[in-house]
Amino acid sequence: MKVTLADYCIRCGLCEDLYPDLFKRNYEKHCIDVLYDEIPEDKQERMRQAQADCAVAAILIKE
């Protein structure tokens, strides 16, 4: 599983607040970083939850 954030991410920070093991605010680049290039098996369900929680559906998952 690979994850990217869409350009239309509004940088609300909710994903980092709820899933700090998966996302981190990047204050230099004014974006949100996904902490893994390849999402580990044991975090994939949490990533799907994060995708569902994002209000603008900006978390894009490629299986």
Ligand code: SF4
């Ligand atoms: S919750 Fe969605 S819109 Fe908000 S920062 Fe995360 S990816 Fe972007």
